[in-house]
Structures are given as structure tokens and as C-alpha cells.
Amino acid sequence: MSTIPSRNEFISKIKLYMTPPGEGVFTVHAASDKRINLHKKMFGPDAVKENIVRAIWEESLDKTLPLSKCVILGIPSDCGGGIQRGANWGPLYLRESLINSREDLRAYDIGDIRVVPQLLHDKYLNDETIKKVRLALFQSETISLPVSPLSIAYDFAQNFHQQFPSKSIFMIGGDHSVSYPMVRAYLEAKKAQGKKVALIHFDAHTDLLEERMGIDICFGTWTSQIIPFLESASHLIQIGIRASGKERGHWEKKFGHVQYWAQEVFDLGPNMVADEIVVHLKKLGVEEIYISFDIDCLDQEYAGATGTPEPGGLSPHEPMVIMQTLFENFKITGSDIVEIAPMVKPPQIKQIEPETTLLVANALSTFLIQAMGIDH
Numbered sequence: 001m002s003t004i005p006s007r008n009e010f011i012s013k014i015k016l017y018m019t020p021p022g023e024g025v026f027t028v029h030a031a032s033d034k035r036i037n038l039h040k041k042m043f044g045p046d047a048v049k050e051n052i053v054r055a056i057w058e059e060s061l062d063k064t065l066p067l068s069k070c071v072i073l074g075i076p077s078d079c080g081g082g083i084q085r086g087a088n089w090g091p092l093y094l095r096e097s098l099i100n101s102r103e104d105l106r107a108y109d110i111g112d113i114r115v116v117p118q119l120l121h122d123k124y125l126n127d128e129t130i131k132k133v134r135l136a137l138f139q140s141e142t143i144s145l146p147v148s149p150l151s152i153a154y155d156f157a158q159n160f161h162q163q164f165p166s167k168s169i170f171m172i173g174g175d176h177s178v179s180y181p182m183v184r185a186y187l188e189a190k191k192a193q194g195k196k197v198a199l200i201h202f203d204a205h206t207d208l209l210e211e212r213m214g215i216d217i218c219f220g221t222w223t224s225q226i227i228p229f230l231e232s233a234s235h236l237i238q239i240g241i242r243a244s245g246k247e248r249g250h251w252e253k254k255f256g257h258v259q260y261w262a263q264e265v266f267d268l269g270p271n272m273v274a275d276e277i278v279v280h281l282k283k284l285g286v287e288e289i290y291i292s293f294d295i296d297c298l299d300q301e302y303a304g305a306t307g308t309p310e311p312g313g314l315s316p317h318e319p320m321v322i323m324q325t326l327f328e329n330f331k332i333t334g335s336d337i338v339e340i341a342p343m344v345k346p347p348q349i350k351q352i353e354p355e356t357t358l359l360v361a362n363a364l365s366t367f368l369i370q371a372m373g374i375d376h
């Protein structure tokens with residue numbers, strides 16, 4: 001058991017292994033217009049002109065962070081993906097969409113996890129590589145900080161929940177592997193607090209492989225890896241599934257959880273689905289929920305700018321109804337939206353992208369941020 005760092009030690013770590021919002025993808029020119037617009041709106045035009053964005057962000061970690069109930073975090077990593085990359089741009093594009101439309105959102109943006117795009121998790125690295133990347137990122141070979149996006153995210157989330165047990169994180173990914181460290185740290189923290197929690201997972205895919213080509217933590221496996229951290233598998237609900245090599249019965253029997261495939265959501269209607277979930281979770285004594293939202297849960301007509309768009313999916317209305325009912329019955333104390341790949345446009349997609357995907361993601365994110373910003 002590692003010792004819990006002080007608030008100041010934690011803030012010092014954030015300054016090293018995180019960046020101001022929108023800077024987690026290391027680039028000079030690509031999407032710089034988006035980043036500059038975001039920074040102008042967040043920190044003021046003068047801050048951009050005078051090149052003091054980082055200084056203001058660092059100051060805000062001491063002053064503004066303690067005041068906000070809901071905190072926005074970006075993990076611009078798509079190293080855990082694999083069909084079509086590009087979700088590393090999700091945090092910048094979605095934030096820019098949110099700040100353009102909703103300057104009144106009550107949340108503090110804590111910034112991005114620093115991402116070395118070739119790295120996923122430190123357990124896949126040898127000592128020499130870790131030393132070299134530590135030198136590149138932190139100017140020290142011996143500093144005891146993680147270097148891969150998922151390892152940094154886990155350290156951050158663990159520390160965050162220890163320091164701020166009543167705050168909630170809204171995380172923007174990233175491919176879906178980035179949910180693994182966030183949900184794991186959340187579940188461990190809630191267990192330590194004695195809170196009963198469940199995981200609600202919206203997705204076209206089950207993400208339930210035990211490993212994919214020998215890799216145990218990636219976009220296709222993260223959910224199966226997270227089940228052991230739940231009180232039981234029945235504390236997991238998956239909604240919107242339709243692109244799976246196996247039947248629903250296979251997965252439910254293997255893991256012992258509940259799935260609502262997209263067709264069942266259409267057949268039952270979102271109100272009935274939501275009511276069933278509420279009854280199920282109340283029976284388990286659940287008080288709080290984490291919602292992990294893979295944008296490809298939605299039909300490709302609404303979410304085309306993603307790595308694996310799928311037909312036959314939900315419209316934005318159905319998840320909204322389900323989340324609204326869940327919010328009326330449980331506290332939402334953690335959530336994420338992942339797999340938005342703004343520069344990706346698969347050939348079968350007809351609508352204007354990434355605008356359509358961002359518009360829908362904006363509405364879903366706004367709901368979650370507002371829900372988590374409310375004091376119950």
C-alpha cells in the first residue's frame with residue numbers, strides 16, 4: 001500500500017504529468033486553431049497572446065479546482081484502439097464544442113493527461129524505455145512517476161479520489177481503453193468509502209474479450225478486466241450492443257451480468273429499459289453509478305466520426321431517457337464519453353462530420369456534467 005501524497009504533492013504531480021486543457025496531443029500545427037480558440041475562451045485572449053496559458057492553469061489548480069464539484073479531464077490516447085485510430089483528438093474537439101455552446105457549464109477543466117502516442121500502459125514497457133521517457137517528459141530518469149497514458153490516468157484518478165472524495169470526474173477519451181484506469185480507481189475509491197456503485201456501459205460492442213491478440217488492456221477488453229473490481233458482475237449493465245460475434249446469452253452466461261441489445265431497447269422502449277434497470281440496481285442496494293459512454297452506441301447516422309461506426313444503433317433520445325431516469329434514482333458520480341474521432345470519416349457515412357457526432361456528444365456530455373455538478 002503506497003502512502004497517500006499530500007494535496008501539494010498531488011498538485012505538483014499534475015503539473016508534471018498533465019497539461020493545460022487541449023494540449024495533451026503533442027503537436028505544433030495540427031488543430032492549433034481549435035486549441036487557440038479553446039484557450040482564448042478559457043483563459044482570455046491576452047493569456048494566449050502573452051503565452052501565459054500554462055501559468056494561469058497552474059494557478060487554477062490551487063485556486064479553482066477545490067471549488068468545483070464536477071471536474072473535466074481529457075485523456076487524448078488512442079494507443080489502445082486498433083481498427084481505426086483518431087480518438088486522441090476527442091478531448092480537444094469536444095471541449096471546443098462545449099465551450100462554444102455552453103459557457104455556463106459548471107465544471108472545472110483540470111486538463112489533459114500527457115500522452116506519448118506509442119505508449120499504452122507501463123506494464124508493457126521495459127526499464128530502459130521507462131527511464132528514457134521519464135527523461136523526455138520530466139527531465140529525470142529516477143523520478144517515480146508513470147509515463148504511459150493509462151498508468152498516469154490511474155495514478156491521477158487514485159490521488160484525485162483520495163484528495164477530493166466528494167468530487168466527480170467527467171472524462172473525455174480517447175479510445176475505450178482509457179476508461180479502464182478511471183473506472184478502476186473510481187470503484188476502488190467507492191469501495192473504500194463504503195458506497196455501493198454500479199457501472200452503466202453504453203456501447204455497440206461488448207468490450208468483453210479477455211485479451212485481444214495477447215493484450216489484456218485495450219478497447220476490446222477493458223470491460224472484462226473491470227468486472228473483478230465490481231461487487232459482482234450483476235453491477236454491470238451494458239446497453240446498445242449489436243456488433244458482437246456471440247449471442248447475448250453467451251456473454252450473460254459467461255460473466256453473469258445484464259445486457260440490453262439495441263433491438264431490445266427499440267422493442268421495450270427506453271422508459272421500460274430504464275425502469276427495469278432501476279429495479280435491478282435498487283435490489284442490489286446501489287446508491288451511485290458510473291456511466292461509460294462509447295459514442296458508437298449510437299447509430300452511425302448520429303455518430304459517424306468514430307473508429308468503428310455501426311448501423312442499427314440507438315438514437316440520442318434513448319440513452320438520454322435512460323440516463324435521465326437513472327439520474328432521478330441514483331447519484332451519477334463518475335462518467336466518460338469516448339471514441340469520438342473527429343478527423344475520421346468512414347466511406348459509408350453520409351452526414352456532415354465531425355459536426356453531427358460532436359453535436360450529439362455535446363448534448364450527452366452537457367447532461368452528464370450538469371448531473372454530476374448538482375449537490376444531492
Ligand SMILES: [Mn+2]
Binds near residue numbers: 205207219294
Ligand atoms: Mn467501447
